[in-house]
Amino acid sequence: MVIHTVHATHIGNVRSVNEDLSWVGRIKPGGYTLGIVADGMGGHLAGDTASRLTVETIVADLGGLEAGLSPEACGAALSDAILHANEVVHRQGESDIRYHNMGTTVVAVLLSGTEGVIAHIGDSRAYKITAEGIERLTDDHTLVNELLKSGQISAKEAGSHPRRNVLTRALGTDAEVKVDLDRLALASGEALILCSDGLSNFVAESEMLRTVLKSGEALEDRAHKLIRMALNSGGDDNITVALFENGRAGQDAATKEWVQ
Numbered sequence: 001m002v003i004h005t006v007h008a009t010h011i012g013n014v015r016s017v018n019e020d021l022s023w024v025g026r027i028k029p030g031g032y033t034l035g036i037v038a039d040g041m042g043g044h045l046a047g048d049t050a051s052r053l054t055v056e057t058i059v060a061d062l063g064g065l066e067a068g069l070s071p072e073a074c075g076a077a078l079s080d081a082i083l084h085a086n087e088v089v090h091r092q093g094e095s096d097i098r099y100h101n102m103g104t105t106v107v108a109v110l111l112s113g114t115e116g117v118i119a120h121i122g123d124s125r126a127y128k129i130t131a132e133g134i135e136r137l138t139d140d141h142t143l144v145n146e147l148l149k150s151g152q153i154s155a156k157e158a159g160s161h162p163r164r165n166v167l168t169r170a171l172g173t174d175a176e177v178k179v180d181l182d183r184l185a186l187a188s189g190e191a192l193i194l195c196s197d198g199l200s201n202f203v204a205e206s207e208m209l210r211t212v213l214k215s216g217e218a219l220e221d222r223a224h225k226l227i228r229m230a231l232n233s234g235g236d237d238n239i240t241v242a243l244f245e246n247g248r249a250g251q252d253a254a255t256k257e258w259v260q
Contacts, residue, residue, distance in 0.1 A: 003033050003111060003186070007242035008223045012198060013235035019047030019104075020196050020240040023055045030067040032074070033111040034059070035242045039124050039196040041170070042093075042102030050089050050104040050172050057085040058108065068112075071183055075117040078110045079179045082119055082171065089172025103173035107138060107194050114246050115185045121171045121178075125200050127208060128184070129191040134209040137182055141169035165197070186246040189215065194244075195226075198237035202230040212243065219243055 011018040019040035027034050038054045040047030061081035069077065085106070093099045105122025118126045118137050123145075126137040139145065143166040147153045153161065171177060186192060191212050199208075203226060211225050223243050230239045 002247060003114065004219050004245045004247045005033065005035065005243065006220045006223045007035070007037075007240070008220075008227055009238065009240040010227050010231065010235075012238050013231060015238055017044075017048055018238045019051055020198065020238040021048070021051040021055050022194075022240050022242050023059055024242050024244075025059075027062055027065055030065040030069070031112070032062075032065060032116075033244065034062055034108070035192075035194055035244060036106065036108045037124050037194040037196055037240050037242055038104045038106045038171075039122065039198070039238070039240070040102070040104040041167075042099065044098075046093070046099045046102035047104070049092070049099055050102040053089050053092060054082075054085040054104050054106055054171055057088050058082060058106075061085075062110070071112075071115060071117060074110050074112060075119070075181045075183075078108060078117055078119045079181060082106060082108065082121065082179050083177070086171050086177045087175075090175055093172060101173060103167075103170035105167070105196070106171050109184065109192060109194060109244065111184070111186075111244070114187070115183075118182045118184050119179050121169055121180070122167050123165075123200075124194070124196050127193040127195075127205070128186075129193065129209060129212045130187070131189065131213070134205050136205070137184065139180065141180075142167055164201075186244070188246055190246050192244040193226075194242040196238060196240040198235075198239035199226060199230050199241050201237065202233040202235065202239075212245075215247075219245055219247075
């Protein structure tokens, strides 16, 4: 089996700048698959700078990762790269008034074959798609999620809460940050979604499941469909999605990227 990948981003219907950034690729010589989605924030120049610095730092740090690392070692390497990105973004924000208080979410996967680790900060999400359904692998670091978990608001109220975009944890806004890590394994036919909230806020999880499970369609077409669904539901934010599927040997395993 081989992991097939695609990533796509769209500026959306409203925003003038795309502050999202994604990166998906193979790390040689170790043979790992790395995927990153970052959703920047902080206003003019700052949000897209935060997401770019984050992606660049993580990719550079993991570029020479040696082959055969354990899942624990992969998790430590991914966490260290994200913490380094936090230092880089925070330092830039402190040293230049144009970037003051900039930050970004990040959700990333590092796969060795079909197993690996998910890391995240903020409210960009990871979902696992199986024949049994869709499972969210990440827990939003948001004020609304804290209110929901403590029973102060209902799930219905959370969906329309006026402060639902307020983060309790982000990359780059503080000198110190905690990275959440989880293990992941993709069996044959299973898929992983990484996305910014421009997708998860506008497309129901049931619709994500139905779209990604259409294995007769090319993975690229399924990613495009998810983007179009978010646009048709309002598209008030930048929209970014990265898909990973444990597919059949003989299929094209090249990473495809689509930006609009």
